[in-house]
Amino acid sequence: MFKLTFLGTSSGVPTKYRNVTALALQTTLNRDWWLIDCGEATQQRLQHIALTVHDLAGICITHVHGDHTYGLPGLLASASMNGRKRPLILIAPAAVKAWLEATFLHTDLYLTFPIIHIDVDGDQEVHQEPGLRITSHALSHREPSVAYRFAVENSKWRLDNAALQASGVAPGPLWGKLQAGHDVQLDDGTVLAADEFRIAQVDRAAVVVGGDNDTPSLLSGACEGAQLLVHEATYTEAVLQKVGPGPTHSSVQRVAQFATASGVPNLILTHFSPRYDNSEGMAEVEAEARQHYEGALFLARDFDRYELSVDGVVRKLEA
Amino acid sequence: MFKLTFLGTSSGVPTKYRNVTALALQTTLNRDWWLIDCGEATQQRLQHIALTVHDLAGICITHVHGDHTYGLPGLLASASMNGRKRPLILIAPAAVKAWLEATFLHTDLYLTFPIIHIDVDGDQEVHQEPGLRITSHALSHREPSVAYRFAVENSKWRLDNAALQASGVAPGPLWGKLQAGHDVQLDDGTVLAADEFRIAQVDRAAVVVGGDNDTPSLLSGACEGAQLLVHEATYTEAVLQKVGPGPTHSSVQRVAQFATASGVPNLILTHFSPRYDNSEGMAEVEAEARQHYEGALFLARDFDRYELSVDGVVRKLEA
Structure with missing residues (x-):
């Protein structure tokens, strides 16, 4: 029902092996794909995978911080230089629109295609088309931040x-x-x-992709009926305690505990602090997550691809 | 006297192997280095070479177009997250400052270090410190664009x-x-x-690094006494004729002819249109350049490092 390709899985700054946040999401409905967040160098990441900007239906930005947005101007500029005409849906907090307009103005950037801006401010339906419904869900972070829930309904007829x-x-x-x-x-x-002689069969699946957020339980409603939660896990709990609440991020433990409480059967953690970007660090993150969550657990790495099948199972695809 | 590391050599859009423009320049004076232009993903490129942002003395931006500037916000943000305190010199056309200020405002970006803005508007001295003088030289492009000339004087005493x-x-x-x-x-x-019993010996060298420019001869003055010219060569002459003057770029032929006329002994071409990003394309570029220039010629590739020695010879360093 869904394919997810992680284009960046580091928090705040890129590391040698992890770029800042971006996630490509495809559905089984059509060739369209969606980009959730667009950290710097997302367009460079795209050159190494099979998706093209021509099939990009829209971009959903969770919040305005640079590690989730600084790749936007370059991606839009390159799409223009490659002659894109198709309108692009841009679902984002108002600050993103303001920044882009300033960028167009000051950097002599003219797009060859229209942008359809959808302002996001908390819980709302942000997009609907046959088979696909996207909703936003308010989170808690230093800047207004949301999660996006992608719900797919794939209707087909089978013979009786x-x-x-x-x-x-x-x-x-x-x-x-x-x-x-x-x-x-x-x-x-x-x-x-x-x-x-035929029976309608409707396959349904939903994925929730969080933005930066220090309170996972805000996603209780969004996770109802969802098969997969993708959420930041910037720190282990011990480090979060040391760092304090200032950065307004989640710990692995808090996300894992929420995933257990919400009953979501698949959990992909991402947006790791660069301090964990080594095998010991990731082992620590995994151990903490498994201690609090018994569902199917994945720690995203750049270029990881995952598939959520119609029976609600998530599996990591071969590279 | 100088070391140059090319971080991006593509024009307009990145390709799989070439990023958009950025060039690191070191002198033999000290550990400082300078960045000339900062296309998107320059900070990601820096993670693969030995230079650190802590030793970055300043950034010189040739013009405001995104393929030369969209890496600035991320590089500044990451330097802040890594705790930089040292002031950073930013030599750039006024539009860059305006765009950065809009970026700070809209994207919740606060730097941990001061930026010393030097507005560039044509021919002027933009920086001077013991042993180093940087001047800007007006070029011809759609947006105000300059070249930077780095002149180094390394004084030492030798015994009589x-x-x-x-x-x-x-x-x-x-x-x-x-x-x-x-x-x-x-x-x-x-x-x-x-x-x-001692004799002062002063070693001198100068490098001219052009921005986007359709009239190489504007650099006649800047190239006097310079040992190396780095200049865009976006198209071969035949393609430039086909594309027309709109993009206001130089052809390989025009740059090579100017280099010959100016007598500069070393020429590095860069900023190639993605259409040449294959061995046939680069062979075509090289052939056209050699037809019009008999000095030491190099076609820059990403991560290429070059050294200009005290005797005015440029050589490509081993990877």
């Missing part, structure tokens, strides 16, 4: 095999016509109505 | 061996004292004045 066999129609081209919704006439003149 | 031998002082510690400028007294009471 029992009914078909009872009607005596042998497997063949007629089955395909019925499945596509066409009534068919048999050689003996009998007319079979498609609606009596 | 003939005078020493005539005085009968045997080689030993006294020679070192004289070289350091201390008068010395011999066992027989004779006093030797340092100034009579």
Whole structure:
């Protein structure tokens, strides 16, 4: 139902192996993809994966801090230089729009495509199209910050095999016509109505992607019915206690405990402080997470790709 | 006298192997280094070389276009997160200052160090310190654009061996004292004045680094006495003719012809259109350059390092 590609998994500053935050999200609906946050050098990251800016439907920015936004002007400029015409949806707090407008003004940047700005301010529906609904959910951070919930509904028709066999129609081209919704006439003149031989099946899945946030429980509502939570885990709990509440980030423990309480079956942690960017550091993060969460757990690395299947299972795809 | 490290050599948009423009310049004077232009992801490039932001004395921006500036906010933010206190000199057209101030305002960015803004507007001295003089030189581009000329004077004292031998002082510690400028007294009471036994030697070198520019001859004055010119060569002449004068860039031919006319003995071309980012493309660029310039020619690639020695020779350093 979803594919996620992590383009940056470091908090605040890039490291040699982790860039600042950006996440590409695809659905099974179509070729479109969505970008959630756009830290500096996101466009450079995109050159190493299969997604193109032409298929980018929209960008969702969680909050205005530079490690989540400084890649925006370059990505928009390059899309223009490559001749993009398709309008781009930009869902973001108002400060992002103000900064971009100042950037257009001062840096002689003219886009070849329109931007459809959707101002985000807390809990609201920010986008809806057939099969896809995106909502924003207020978080707690130094600057206004939100999570985005992507909910997909994929409707399809499957054949009612029992009914078909009872009607005596042998497997063949007629089955395909019925499945596509066409009534068919048999050689003996009998007319079979498609609606009596097919059953609507609706697959649903939802993913919640948090922005910077020191209070995971704010996502209780958003996580209802969601199969996957992606959330920052900037520090281990011990380091968060030492650093104090100033940075308004979450600890691994707090996110893991919330994920357990909310019952979300898959959890991907990201946005790690550079102090953990080594095998000992990541082992510490993983141990703390597993102590408080027994679901399917993943610690994102740059270029990691994950798939959420229709049965609600998340698996990491091969590189 | 100088070391140059190319951090980005692509024009307009990054490619898989070339980032947008940035160039690190070191002198033999001290540990300081200077950054000329700061395209997006310059800070990520810096993580792969030996220079640290702590030793960065200043940034010279040639013009406001994003492929030369969009890495500035992230580099400044990361320097702050890493606790930089040392003031940073920022030599740039006024539009860059305006854009940065808008960026500070809208994106909640507070620096831990002061920025010393030097507004650039055409031909002027933009910085002077013992041994180093930086001047700017107006170019012709869609937005106000300049070249920077770095002139280094490295003064040192060498001993006058003939005078020493005539005085009968045997080689030993006294020679070192004289070289350091201390008068010395011999066992027989004779006093030797340092100034009579040492000779001032001044090594000089100058490098000119152009910004985007469609008229290389504007650098005639700047190139007088310079040993190295670094200049954009966005297109081959045939492509420039096809593209037309709109982009206000130089062709390889025009830069090479100017370098020949100015007599500058070393030429490094950079800022290539992505269309040349393959071996055939670069071969075409090189052939056109060699046709019009017989000096020492280099086509910059990302992470290339070059040294300009005291005898005016440029050589490419091993990776």
